[in-house]
Amino acid sequence: MISAFLKLFSGRHYRQFYKRCQPIIRKINRLEEEYQALSDEAIQAKTAEFMKRHADGETLDDLMPEAFAVVKNTARRLCGKDFEVCGQIQRWDMVHYDVQLMGGVALHSGKIAEMATGEGKTLVSTLPLYLNALTGRNCQLVTVNEYLAQRDSEWMGQIFRFLGLTVGCISHGQNPEQKRAMYGCNITYGTASEFGFDYLRDNGMSSSRSEQVQKEHFYVIVDEVDSILVDEARTPLIISGPSQDDNSGPYLKLKPDIERLVRKQKQMSDQLANDAERLMEENTDEAIRLLLQLKIATPKHEKLLSLIENGSIRRMLEKYETEMQGDFRREEYYRMKEELYFTIDEKNQQADLTEKGRVFLTPDDPDAFMLPDLASAFVEIEKDFESSLEEKQQKKLNIENEFIEKSQYIHCISQLLRAYTLYQLDDEYVVQDGKVMIVDDNTGRIMPGRRWSEGLHQAIEAKESVQIEKETKTYATITIQNYFRLYEKLAGMTGTAETEATEFNDIYKLGVMVIPTNKPCIRIDQDDVIYKTKRDKFKAVITEIDGAHRRGQPVLVGTVSVESSEQLSRMLKQQNIPHTVLNAKLHQQEAEVIARAGQRGAVTIATNMAGRGTDIKLGEGVRELGGLLVLGTERHESRRIDRQLRGRCSRQGDPGSSKFYVSLEDDLMRLFASNGPIAKILEKTFQEGEELAHPLLNRSIESAQKKVEQYNFSIRKRLLQYDDVLNKQREVVYGIRNDALLQERPKDLIFELIEEEIVDQVDSTLESGGRNQEENNIQTLIKWLILHFPYPFKPEDFEGKSSDQVVSFLMEKTKEVYSMKEGLENPDYLGHLERFIIIRAIDQNWQNHLTEMEDLRRSVNLRGYGQKDPLNEYKNEAYKFFEQMVGEMRRMIFSSLFRASTNAESYQELLRRLNSVARESRPEESAAASSSSQAQASAQPRRPVVRELPKIGRNELVTIRRNGETQTVKFKKAEAMIRTQGWEFISKD
Ligand code: ADP
Numbered sequence: 001m002i003s004a005f006l007k008l009f010s011g012r013h014y015r016q017f018y019k020r021c022q023p024i025i026r027k028i029n030r031l032e033e034e035y036q037a038l039s040d041e042a043i044q045a046k047t048a049e050f051m052k053r054h055a056d057g058e059t060l061d062d063l064m065p066e067a068f069a070v071v072k073n074t075a076r077r078l079c080g081k082d083f084e085v086c087g088q089i090q091r092w093d094m095v096h097y098d099v100q101l102m103g104g105v106a107l108h109s110g111k112i113a114e115m116a117t118g119e120g121k122t123l124v125s126t127l128p129l130y131l132n133a134l135t136g137r138n139c140q141l142v143t144v145n146e147y148l149a150q151r152d153s154e155w156m157g158q159i160f161r162f163l164g165l166t167v168g169c170i171s172h173g174q175n176p177e178q179k180r181a182m183y184g185c186n187i188t189y190g191t192a193s194e195f196g197f198d199y200l201r202d203n204g205m206s207s208s209r210s211e212q213v214q215k216e217h218f219y220v221i222v223d224e225v226d227s228i229l230v231d232e233a234r235t236p237l238i239i240s241g242p243s244q245d246d247n248s249g250p251y252l253k254l255k256p257d258i259e260r261l262v263r264k265q266k267q268m269s270d271q272l273a274n275d276a277e278r279l280m281e282e283n284t285d286e287a288i289r290l291l292l293q294l295k296i297a298t299p300k301h302e303k304l305l306s307l308i309e310n311g312s313i314r315r316m317l318e319k320y321e322t323e324m325q326g327d328f329r330r331e332e333y334y335r336m337k338e339e340l341y342f343t344i345d346e347k348n349q350q351a352d353l354t355e356k357g358r359v360f361l362t363p364d365d366p367d368a369f370m371l372p373d374l375a376s377a378f379v380e381i382e383k384d385f386e387s388s389l390e391e392k393q394q395k396k397l398n399i400e401n402e403f404i405e406k407s408q409y410i411h412c413i414s415q416l417l418r419a420y421t422l423y424q425l426d427d428e429y430v431v432q433d434g435k436v437m438i439v440d441d442n443t444g445r446i447m448p449g450r451r452w453s454e455g456l457h458q459a460i461e462a463k464e465s466v467q468i469e470k471e472t473k474t475y476a477t478i479t480i481q482n483y484f485r486l487y488e489k490l491a492g493m494t495g496t497a498e499t500e501a502t503e504f505n506d507i508y509k510l511g512v513m514v515i516p517t518n519k520p521c522i523r524i525d526q527d528d529v530i531y532k533t534k535r536d537k538f539k540a541v542i543t544e545i546d547g548a549h550r551r552g553q554p555v556l557v558g559t560v561s562v563e564s565s566e567q568l569s570r571m572l573k574q575q576n577i578p579h580t581v582l583n584a585k586l587h588q589q590e591a592e593v594i595a596r597a598g599q600r601g602a603v604t605i606a607t608n609m610a611g612r613g614t615d616i617k618l619g620e621g622v623r624e625l626g627g628l629l630v631l632g633t634e635r636h637e638s639r640r641i642d643r644q645l646r647g648r649c650s651r652q653g654d655p656g657s658s659k660f661y662v663s664l665e666d667d668l669m670r671l672f673a674s675n676g677p678i679a680k681i682l683e684k685t686f687q688e689g690e691e692l693a694h695p696l697l698n699r700s701i702e703s704a705q706k707k708v709e710q711y712n713f714s715i716r717k718r719l720l721q722y723d724d725v726l727n728k729q730r731e732v733v734y735g736i737r738n739d740a741l742l743q744e745r746p747k748d749l750i751f752e753l754i755e756e757e758i759v760d761q762v763d764s765t766l767e768s769g770g771r772n773q774e775e776n777n778i779q780t781l782i783k784w785l786i787l788h789f790p791y792p793f794k795p796e797d798f799e800g801k802s803s804d805q806v807v808s809f810l811m812e813k814t815k816e817v818y819s820m821k822e823g824l825e826n827p828d829y830l831g832h833l834e835r836f837i838i839i840r841a842i843d844q845n846w847q848n849h850l851t852e853m854e855d856l857r858r859s860v861n862l863r864g865y866g867q868k869d870p871l872n873e874y875k876n877e878a879y880k881f882f883e884q885m886v887g888e889m890r891r892m893i894f895s896s897l898f899r900a901s902t903n904a905e906s907y908q909e910l911l912r913r914l915n916s917v918a919r920e921s922r923p924e925e926s927a928a929a930s931s932s933s934q935a936q937a938s939a940q941p942r943r944p945v946v947r948e949l950p951k952i953g954r955n956e957l958v959t960i961r962r963n964g965e966t967q968t969v970k971f972k973k974a975e976a977m978i979r980t981q982g983w984e985f986i987s988k989d
C-alpha cells in the first residue's frame, strides 16, 4: 500500500519536473537554432559575455538557457570532426537530445539524474559544467577510474576548449605542480579517491601554501554516483605510514641493550634497598633519601614496597618527595636522578634515560640522542640560494627523516624501559598463544584484541620474545561521504539511483530525478527462473548461452563474485564456447572488452557491472537477432546492481532482453527461502532439474533484496554517524591549520591559541578552593608557567588580581617577550617559523589523536555498556579526548613559541636578557627556573597533564583514562589508580 502510494507520489514529482522543463527546453532549442547562423568566433565570444553578465549580477539560472544552447550548438559544430581520445581517433557525432537537456537542468539544480545506460550522460554533464564554470570557479567531474577520467576529459574537452575554457585531468602519478595546474583549470576531471587524497594531503600534511594543490570545493558532478557514494563509501580514505613494515626492528635491536641497562639498574637498586634498610634506624634522613632514589629507579622494587607498608616510613618518604620536587631543591633532585641510568615516573607512566644511561648505551656516539633542530635546519636550507627547489626539498626531507628516525629510536627506548619496569607478566598482561594480552585492571579479565598504543605493546612483545605485530599510524583520514559534503554544490548521475533515493536524500541531501529515455526502451525483462540446485542453474545458463552463441546473438553474463565468474568460464571452456572474462584491474582494456561485447557471437562474463562507465553498442546484424542478451546468474543483494546489469542492453531504443537465473542454494535465496511461505511450497513440490518461473516469485525475491538493502544502509549510516564526530573535529583542526598556512605571519593566531590556554589554566588553578588557597594556587600557576614560558614570574605579579586581570597580564607579558624575541630573530624567517610552530603542534597531536580515536572506537564497540548507546559513549569520550588534544597542542605552541628560533644564538640571547630582568628582582631562583623550564620542556613532548582531583565521595563513580582506555570505577579505587598507575581523572559520572 504505502510503497504504491510513494510510487504514485514520486511519479508525480517527476512529472512536475518534466513539465517545468518543457518551456526551458523549447527556449534552448530556439536559441540554438538562432546560433546556427553565427560564426565560430561569435559563438566563442559568448563565454566572455556570459562571464561578464554573471559578474554583473545575472544568476546562473538566468543564464542557463543561453549557456546550454551554446554548448549544444558547439556540439553541432564539432560533428564530423575527428579527434584523438586516449590514443584512438574518434569522430564526433553527437548533438544533445531534449532528454539530455533535461538531465542537464537536473544536474545544475544539484540533483542526481537517473539516466539509463547509453543515454549519453557524459555529454549531458557538459551542459552544467560549462554553465557553472562561468563563475570562474573550479568545477569538477568525478568518474570511477582514471581511464574514464582521461577519456572523458579529452573527449568532452573538445567542447570546453572550443568555448575557451581550460580542462584538466588529475591522475595519481602527477607531481604537485602538475596537479595544481589541473585544479587551476575551469573544469577538472578525476577520481573520487584521488580528489579525496589530495584534500587530505593539502589540509592535513602540507607545510606551506605552495604545497597545496586544490583550489576550492565548489561544484562537482559525480558520475556513477551510486557506485561511488554507496559502494565505495564503505571504506574511508586513509593516509598512513611511515615505516609500517619496519617497526619491529628497533625494538628487537634495542632489546639486548635495554636488558643490560635494566640489569645494571637492578643491581644498583638492590644496593639502594639494602643500604636504606640498614640505615633506617641510625640515619633515617639518609635512608629516606635512598628510598626516594630507589623509587625513581625501580618503583616496584619488592623491598621498597614492603618498607613503605610501614605508615611512618611511607609518610616520611612522601613528604621528602614533595620537598624535593619543589623549586628550592630542584638541583638536588636532578642530581639524584642523574646518578641513575634511567628514571621512572610511575605516576605519569614515563621512563627517561639519564645522561649516565645514554653514555652506557652508546659510549662512542654522543650524538645518538640529539634530535636535529628542524626549525633552524630548515631556515639554513632556505637561505642557501645555490640549491634548486628540488635539492632543497630533498635536504629538508633528509633532515626530517633523521628527526623521525632518532625520535623513534628515543621513543622505542622509553617504551622498552616502561615495558621492563612498569609492566609485569601475569599482572598487567598475560602471554597466550604467542600473544601479549592486556588484563583488565578492574575485572582481571583478559581483553582479547586490545592493544596498548604508541608502541608499548610492541615493546612488551619484544620483552616477551613473541612475534611483534605491525602498527600503522594514521596521518589523515576522511570518508568519501564527508569529502563530498565539502562541496557547495553536489550533483550526480547514474543509471540506477532510484532504489537508493532515501540514502542519497538522508546523507547527501541529494534528490533523485528520473529522466525519461530518448527513445522508448523496448527491452524485454523476462521472469526469473528458479532451480533447486546451483548445478541445475548453471547447466541451464550454459544451454542458454550455447543457443544464443549458435544464433550469433551476443551474450553478456553477469555474476555476483569473481569465483563464480571463473566457474562459469571453466564450464564454457569445456563446451568449447569462446568467451571473454572481464578483469576489473585493467580499466582501459576493460572498456575495450565491453565495447566489443555487442558484436555478433560475443560471449562476455563480468562480475558486478555497476560503475563501469562504458556502454555496449550493437554490431552489424545483431539487431535482427534480438540485440544483446543479458543473463544474470544470481540475484545480487542489491536491486541496483541487478538493474545495472539489465541496463546494459537496449540502449537508445535498441532491441534486447534480460533474464535472471536463481537457485535455492544462492545466498540470497537461502536467506529468503528459510522463512517465506512460498519457500515451503517450493521445497515440497520442487524437483531437482525442474525449473520454475512466475511473476509472483520475482516480487518475493525483490522484497528479500529490499530487506538486505535496508540493513546495509543502516550499517553505512551508523558508520557515518561515528565518522561525523571525527569530521567535526577535523574541520576545526584543518581550519586552524589552513589559517596558519594562509597567513603571512600567523602570530595573532598563535596568541589567540595561547590566550585560550592561559584562560583555561588560570581558571582551573586560581579558582580552585577558596581565598585562603590563593598562595598555593599562585604557586601552582607559576610552576605551570615556567614549563612553557621563560619569564621570571613572582607571586606578587598575581596577588590580589582577578582571573581576568591575570590573563591580560600574562598575555601582555607573552607579547612583550615575544616582541623582544622578534628583535633578535632574522625577520625574513619569522613567518616561516611561526607557521612551523603551529603546524608541528597540530600534526603531532592530531595524528596521535587519530590513533586514540581509533582505539576508542574499537573499545566502545568491544565493551558492553549495558543500556547505554555506544555511539553516545563514543561522542562523549571523543569530546573529552578532543579537548585534551587541543590543550596539548596549545601548550606545545606556547612552549615552542620561545624555544623555536631562526638562529641558534637568539634563544640564548633571549634567555640572557630575561635573566638580567630577573636579576634585578630575584637572582638565583629565576635563573634556575628558566633553565629548568628548558630541561623539562625538551625532555618529553607529550606529558599528560596531572590534574588536581576534585572533592568526590569515596563511593561515587568516576571515569578515568590511561593510554586511550577509559574505565568507570568507584572513586576510592580511582584515586589509587590515578596516584600510582598513571591514570588520569576525566569526569564524575
Ligand atoms: P552513459 O554514460 O549514459 O551510459 P555514454 O555517455 O557513455 O552513456 O554514451 C553512450 C554512447 O551514446 C556514446 O557512444 C555516445 O557517443 C553516444 N551518445 C551520447 N549522446 C548522444 C547524442 N546526443 N547523439 C548521438 N550519440 C550520443
Ligand code: MG
Pocket (backbone or CB within 6 Å): 121, 122, 223, 613, 614
Ligand atoms: Mg557513463
